[in-house]
Amino acid sequence: MTDFEPLGVELMDRDHPAIEARLQALASLSEIDPASAFDEIEGAISKHFADEEALMRTARVPIYPIHKQLHDQILAEFSQMRARLDLGQIAVVAAFLREQVPQAIAEHVAGPDTVTAGFLRAPGS
C-alpha cells in the first residue's frame, strides 16, 4: 500500500492516514482476531464516510450522489462479510480485512475522494 498524498481537505488528511495505519497494523500481525478487528475497522470507516458525506452535502459537492453510492458499496461488502464472520468463516474475513479493504480504500482515495477534494478546495465552496 502506498502512503496517501495529502488532498488539502482537513477531514480527509486526518482520517485517511489514521485508517491506513490501522489497516497496515492489521496486515503486519501474524495472527489477528477477525471479530474485534472487523468491528474496529468497520466502525472507523463508516464514521469517516458519514463525516465525509456531511461535508459534501454542506459544500454541495456535485458528485455527492455517486460518491455516496461508492461508500454504500464498500459498507455493503462489510455487511456481507459480517454474515460470513457470523458463520465462522474466519480465514475469508481475515483476507478481506488484510487485502481487499486496503485495496478498496486506496482506490477510493485515489478516485472519488481526490475528485471531491478538488471541489472542496475550490474557491467559494
Ligand SMILES: [Fe+2]
Ligand atoms: Fe469517500
